[in-house]
Amino acid sequence: MATKYDAIIIGTGQAGPSLAAALSKAGMKVAVIERKRFGGTCVNNGCIPTKTLVASARTAYVARRAADYGVMIAGQIAVDMKKVKARKDEIVRRSNTGVENWMKGLENATVYLGHAQFESPRSVRVGDDILEADKIFINVGGRATVPPMPGIEQVPFLNNSSMMEVDFLPEHLIVVGGSYIGLEFGQMYRRFGSRVTVIDRNSRLIKREDEDISDAIKQIMEQEGVDIRLSAECMTVEKRSDGVAVKLDCASGDRDVIGSHLLLAVGRIPNTDDLGLERAGIETDAQGYVKVDDELRTNVEGVWALGDCNGRGAFTHTSYNDYEIVAANLLDNDPRRVSDRITAYALYIDPPLGRCGMTEKEVRRSGRKALIGKMMMSRVGRAVEKGETDGFMKIVVDAETKEILGASLLGIECDEIIHVIIDVMYARAPYTVIQRAMHIHPTVSELIPTLLGSLKPME
Numbered sequence: 001m002a003t004k005y006d007a008i009i010i011g012t013g014q015a016g017p018s019l020a021a022a023l024s025k026a027g028m029k030v031a032v033i034e035r036k037r038f039g040g041t042c043v044n045n046g047c048i049p050t051k052t053l054v055a056s057a058r059t060a061y062v063a064r065r066a067a068d069y070g071v072m073i074a075g076q077i078a079v080d081m082k083k084v085k086a087r088k089d090e091i092v093r094r095s096n097t098g099v100e101n102w103m104k105g106l107e108n109a110t111v112y113l114g115h116a117q118f119e120s121p122r123s124v125r126v127g128d129d130i131l132e133a134d135k136i137f138i139n140v141g142g143r144a145t146v147p148p149m150p151g152i153e154q155v156p157f158l159n160n161s162s163m164m165e166v167d168f169l170p171e172h173l174i175v176v177g178g179s180y181i182g183l184e185f186g187q188m189y190r191r192f193g194s195r196v197t198v199i200d201r202n203s204r205l206i207k208r209e210d211e212d213i214s215d216a217i218k219q220i221m222e223q224e225g226v227d228i229r230l231s232a233e234c235m236t237v238e239k240r241s242d243g244v245a246v247k248l249d250c251a252s253g254d255r256d257v258i259g260s261h262l263l264l265a266v267g268r269i270p271n272t273d274d275l276g277l278e279r280a281g282i283e284t285d286a287q288g289y290v291k292v293d294d295e296l297r298t299n300v301e302g303v304w305a306l307g308d309c310n311g312r313g314a315f316t317h318t319s320y321n322d323y324e325i326v327a328a329n330l331l332d333n334d335p336r337r338v339s340d341r342i343t344a345y346a347l348y349i350d351p352p353l354g355r356c357g358m359t360e361k362e363v364r365r366s367g368r369k370a371l372i373g374k375m376m377m378s379r380v381g382r383a384v385e386k387g388e389t390d391g392f393m394k395i396v397v398d399a400e401t402k403e404i405l406g407a408s409l410l411g412i413e414c415d416e417i418i419h420v421i422i423d424v425m426y427a428r429a430p431y432t433v434i435q436r437a438m439h440i441h442p443t444v445s446e447l448i449p450t451l452l453g454s455l456k457p458m459e
Helices: 016-025 040-045 047-064 081-104 180-192 211-223 316-331 360-366 381-386 414-426 447-452
Strands: 003-010 030-034 109-113 116-120 123-126 129-138 142-144 172-176 195-199 227-229 236-240 243-247 256-259 261-264 268-270 303-305 344-347 353-357 370-376 392-398 404-410
Touching: 003 016, 016 030, 016 081, 016 316, 030 081, 030 129, 040 047, 040 081, 040 316, 047 081, 047 180, 081 109, 172 180, 172 243, 172 256, 180 195, 180 211, 180 344, 195 256, 211 227, 211 392, 211 404, 243 261, 344 414, 353 414, 360 370, 360 392, 360 404, 370 447, 392 414, 392 447, 404 414, 414 447
Parallel strands: 003 030, 003 129, 030 109, 129 303, 172 195, 172 261, 195 227
Antiparallel strands: 116 123, 123 129, 142 268, 236 243, 243 256, 344 353, 353 404, 370 392, 392 404
């Protein structure tokens, strides 16, 4: 016999727990299903652990540069990878346990541990239990994909999840994938002390960004000793006695890269293939993402999909915003839409890239009249004072409305500075609001008004 609920939430990533709490507070009887680890990707093998590792890697980097600041450190700088991992594990444990205790402590909520599968549009099976509800929310996230590289089934490899278990220093880490995950791990392990080679099939890193951003990031990585191999169109891998070899067909460099360990960072796929979606009639696209409308409703009435599994964003903040959209529409009579949000994300290499809105390339392709401003970080006093002047800031503005169309800020603290731009874009205010604002000195953000004062027509 089925147990009836008002709502069933499958998965406890960034959207699920907050939605469960909101529905519970509204008096609904809620079932929360989690098959593995509470908190989803962000808590367990995404944002929280990787940024914890990035912090350890940066500490090693700064320690090695101490003499540049007049600080003398006696002896060799060494990294204890077991302690690095232990610190990361403890921070993850606190977050993971926090989400689990939160869910189990909710009023009107029951937590089921196990794998969920749809039996019908209104029923879900978890082990021997059948649950029914008029409202079902899918928040199952995604996982790393394995590219169709010849020989890959014959060699051991790591991905963003299994890297979380590494408590040693790879002698030579080969990273396949020159985008966000690959670059963060690449710089991180170079700073820990590994030799690192990043390989990408494209002609430049993170190809979704403007070329000047890609070039600057490549320069930042190479000056730290990371070897970058691009245009690797025909990669094959094979096991060697001392590790793994990746055979390339590159525009330059040796045709083989031989390393001790291989990390695959070439994209992600949604965890939707084993949910029994077909039994509920829930539609997915060719990649397996659940199709949703502007309010995150699937084609089946009473079923929503939130987070990475819906293909409408691949970040913790987009997943949490999905929760906000659904909750506002369901509980607050507040019509919010996915199309209301502005693209925003960051690349957490050091220095970080903060991005929002359109790229310069996208603006040019649109054909609209635009203004553009660019400033090297070497002109920013705060960056000079800290001895970290890599990168630049770039902003594009609509010449007629004077609204900001997008920004790419690559430099020290730019993952925070980008919010100066984002908030004004949401307000649909003219760029002159920031240009005429008085910012605090000495900061990085104080140069944003100066940058906006130097806008020129985009040629």
